[in-house]
Amino acid sequence: MTKLNHKKSCSLLNIHAVIPVSCVNGPGARAVVWTQGCSQQCPGCSNPLTHSHNPKILIDPEELARYILAIPGIEGLTVSGGEPFEQASAVSRLCHAVRKDSLSVMVFTGWTYENICQCHTRAVRNLLQQIDILVDGPFIQNLADKSLLWRGSRNQQIWFLTNRYDPDVLQDNTQSQVEGQLVSEVPLQITGFPEEADIVVLAHRLSVESGVILEPSSENN
Numbered sequence: 595m596t597k598l599n600h601k602k603s604c605s606l607l608n609i610h611a612v613i614p615v616s617c618v619n620g621p622g623a624r625a626v627v628w629t630q631g632c633s634q635q636c637p638g639c640s641n642p643l644t645h646s647h648n649p650k651i652l653i654d655p656e657e658l659a660r661y662i663l664a665i666p667g668i669e670g671l672t673v674s675g676g677e678p679f680e681q682a683s684a685v686s687r688l689c690h691a692v693r694k695d696s697l698s699v700m701v702f703t704g705w706t707y708e709n710i711c712q713c714h715t716r717a718v719r720n721l722l723q724q725i726d727i728l729v730d731g732p733f734i735q736n737l738a739d740k741s742l743l744w745r746g747s748r749n750q751q752i753w754f755l756t757n758r759y760d761p762d763v764l765q766d767n768t769q770s771q772v773e774g775q776l777v778s779e780v781p782l783q784i785t786g787f788p789e790e791a792d793i794v795v796l797a798h799r800l801s802v803e804s805g806v807i808l809e810p811s812s813e814n815n
Contacts (some may be wrong), residue, residue, distance in 0.1 A: 606652040607684035610644045610676060614665045620700040620727060620744065621763045622669040625662045629676035629685065634704045638735035640746065644676035655684045659691030670698035670726070679703050679710065683717035689724035698758050700727040702744075707753050726758040 610628040619626045631647035632639075639645070662671055671692045678685045678701050689699045701721075703710070707730045710722055722728075731750035738747050743764055745752070754760060 605654070605684070607655045607658065607681060607688060608647075608649055609651045609653060609658070610641075611651075612658075612661075614662075615668060616672070619672040619674065620670060621698075621759060621766070623667055624670045624672045624700070625665055625668050626672045626674065627658070627662075627688070628674050629678050629681055631680055632675050632677040632704065633680065634677065634732055636704060636733040636735075638738065639733055641675065655687035656691055659688050662692055663695050663697070668697065670700060672700040672702070674702040675704075677704055679705055679718060679721065682715065682721045686717060686721035686724055689721065693724055698726045699724050700729070701725050702729045704730075704732045706730050707751070722755070726754070726756045728753040728755055 608630040610630040612628075613626045615623050616626045617623055628641065628644055630644055630650040632645045633647075635642075635645045662668075671689065673685055673689065685701075689701075693699055707728060710718060710728075710730070713719070729744055729750060729752050731747070734747045734749050737749050739745075742748065742750070743752075752764070
């Protein structure tokens with residue numbers, strides 16, 4: 595069995611990006627935080643720029659929670675990656691702070707739920723207790739299936755860990771899984787589970803409707 599690779603506790607959270615409002619990363623309108631750093635580095639991962647453990651944006655979890663709690667109209671927070679459980683202590687503090695204000699928490703992880711449950715690290719256990727919906731498992735390229743809701747490959751599972759949501763929510767969230775937003779840090783933030791054709795369509799629409807021309811990123815992993 596693969597051991598959970600939990601990094602040593604750190605008071606600051608290393609994040610890659612934040613989107614204040616998204617409708618394709620879990621039920622309802624949600625803030626989304628991508629953590630920076632992932633040891634698994636799955637081939638074909640849709641977020642390869644999050645793999646490096648080098649500091650990207652270091653932020654106090656409670657400060658980030660205050661920012662999220664000030665966003666109007668959202669029902670929850672989604673934490674993706676990167677690998678959130680590699681920063682379990684800081685992510686747990688973030689999730690605990692937003693849950694105190696009644697927001698729900700959804701987390702994507704490349705580790706399996708069974709592996710997480712067998713980990714006795716206190717920070718990992720604390721984070722697990724903050725999660726309403728967990729999407730688990732590594733992305734496996736030859737099991738990729740774009741028809742799946744909130745998942746990239748057929749091995750991944752959705753776990754409802756509290757009574758905040760039940761499986762009926764899956765029937766209510768069958769719309770598009772791809773979203774493109776203009777943000778200040780980059781010309782276009784694409785989130786969800788896009789296929790290459792989705793990116794081409796979004797890029798064309800931006801060039802026609804907004805005059806924004808996208809170029810390949812030169813950022814290294």
